[in-house]
Amino acid sequence: MSPMHKALVLHSKDAGKFVIEDRPTPTPGPGQLLIKIYATALNPVDLYVQSSGYIVDAYGFPAVPGCDGAGVVEALGEGVKGWAQGDRVLMQGHWVADRGTLQQYAISDAVRTTKIPDDMSFEEASTIPLALATSAVGLYHTISESGLDGPMGGIELTPPWEGGTGKYAGQPILILGGSSSVGQLAIQLAKLSGFSPIITTASKHNEAYCKAAGATHVIDYKDVPYADLPAAVTKITTEPFKVVYDAVTVDDSQTAGWTILAPGGDMVVTLPPKVGQRERSEANDGKRVAFTYGSIHLPMNAEFGARMHKALPGLLKDGAIKPNRVEVCGSDLSGAFAGLERLAGGVSGVKLVVRPHGI
Ligand SMILES: NC(=O)c1ccc[n+]([C@@H]2O[C@H](COP(=O)([O-])OP(=O)(O)OC[C@H]3O[C@@H](n4cnc5c(N)ncnc54)[C@H](OP(=O)(O)O)[C@@H]3O)[C@@H](O)[C@H]2O)c1
Structure with missing residues (x-):
């Protein structure tokens, strides 16, 4: 694995533009997983953060957007049990640079990550977390x-x-x-x-x-x-x-x-x-x-989020929780540019999804 990967990065709010840059691929810490992100769903908050600095002001720039991701486990941090490299998963992103999902690799806490059924595509799975x-x-x-x-x-x-x-x-x-x-x-x-x-x-x-x-x-x-x-x-x-x-x-x-x-x-x-x-x-x-506040990364929601993710594999397997309708934007991470522009104009009954690795 290369030490660097492609990410959508925001350096400032207000007039800040998203740019694609190389950034270092993080090593998962204790209790964490490194996820190779194959699909990322776009959300209205990605646009709101860009214009207002909401959330990011608290964590600092540069920021990597993306609240929804799906892919495979690439590496396990210390003490992580019950997971293996290659497991197919969904995860919720956060606007802290290593955790945003509009990049090729992101960190996720193992207790807030969910294995997905074999017949669920990464694109579908990425519509669920947020x-x-x-x-x-x-x-x-x-x-x-x-x-x-x-x-x-x-x-x-x-x-x-x-x-x-x-x-x-x-x-x-x-x-x-x-x-x-x-x-x-x-x-x-x-x-x-x-x-x-x-x-x-x-x-x-x-x-x-x-x-x-x-x-x-x-x-x-x-x-x-x-x-x-x-x-x-x-x-x-x-x-x-x-x-x-x-x-x-x-x-x-x-x-x-x-x-x-x-x-x-x-x-x-x-x-x-x-x-x-x-x-x-x-x-x-x-x-x-x-x-309501849907980030399970804030301390007030972290335990609740872990309990929900523990139950989620069963709910996905039963079909009790189903993905949104999906539309893929572009062929790789750059699809986020047109996708976010389209989201700003409003979508109807569909989740726009980007493929950070182009596959
Ligand atoms: N608090 C949080 O943590 C949190 C988290 C996620 C999202 N949000 C917010 O929650 C809202 C929904 O987010 P989303 O991602 O689910 O949005 P979305 O899927 O992008 O919303 C598009 C849908 O909104 C529907 N819609 C628009 N105006 C409507 C109206 N007046 N009455 C009924 N339906 C209407 C449209 O329905 P039709 O096409 O059928 O007309 C369309 O399918 C946004 O404001 C978002 O910012 C908050």
Whole structure:
């Protein structure tokens, strides 16, 4: 293995441009794996960090982007047991230079890495880590005071991997943005948790995609504006919505979700909330909102992430957790340039994936 590899690098925020450079290939430390990354999924946060310095300001430049990766184990750090060179895996990246996944080799903690089934492609596997963690933290984790944007976390349902499979049977759930990457995984988790009906919003052409993930009803938000959503869901069920997951978190989706949420209910948002409060209060009918944060690398999520990754091989094998629809950008790492530009314009029901090794 060469001591250097290709990486997408960001040297500064604001006008900072991504460039492809050679950087030293790291040696895995105790408890770590070095992963040869064959597929990297692109995420909106890659663009947000570039413009704002969010996350990276805390860790320093130069930074390597990429939150989602899949490939094979190339080397094992000291004390790592149960892994072998060549194991096919998925991992979540982080904006610390050795851990970003938009490069050919990246470091991953063994306890937060998952072996993938033989019949799952690297491209498919790379779509799962961040979207799954963002959905799972929001639904199942506690809220921590130490989030990057103040208190962040979840609404403390029981995870399926800790006895919560089917626990919420008979309760409806509303998931706004079911064709987004995060929405797809939130639907799958809601199904595992037993929620029914699972009502989501998406464009008409993504109805089958949402139903394949487990949605029972798909409302086209272009036909039914969010202001009319409360009336539309009442036609499907009159049961109270104790849980709403807003994977879009634009102004009108948040407002509709908060309106539909029953007294005492919990709503998860994926961007800073403009409705509700973290604490339940009489003024808010006992409702609360939780701002999920999908990085399992922050101390507040690390243990939760390890437990989730421990359960994940079984969930992938059963088909309970499925990848997003994939579209490959370009033939190698340079595909990230056009891919990120396309992501900035918005995608519909698809995850854009880059192949850092060109194979
Ligand atoms: N807090 C965190 O840790 C975290 C982590 C990951 C993502 N996020 C945030 O979560 C959001 C989703 O991320 P993502 O990667 O899942 O996005 P994505 O897949 O790129 O989102 C694209 C999808 O959004 C859907 N959409 C857009 N506007 C909508 C609306 N008004 N109502 C319903 N669906 C709508 C589109 O649906 P149609 O094409 O069907 O119309 C499209 O399929 C982003 O804002 C992202 O920044 C936060």
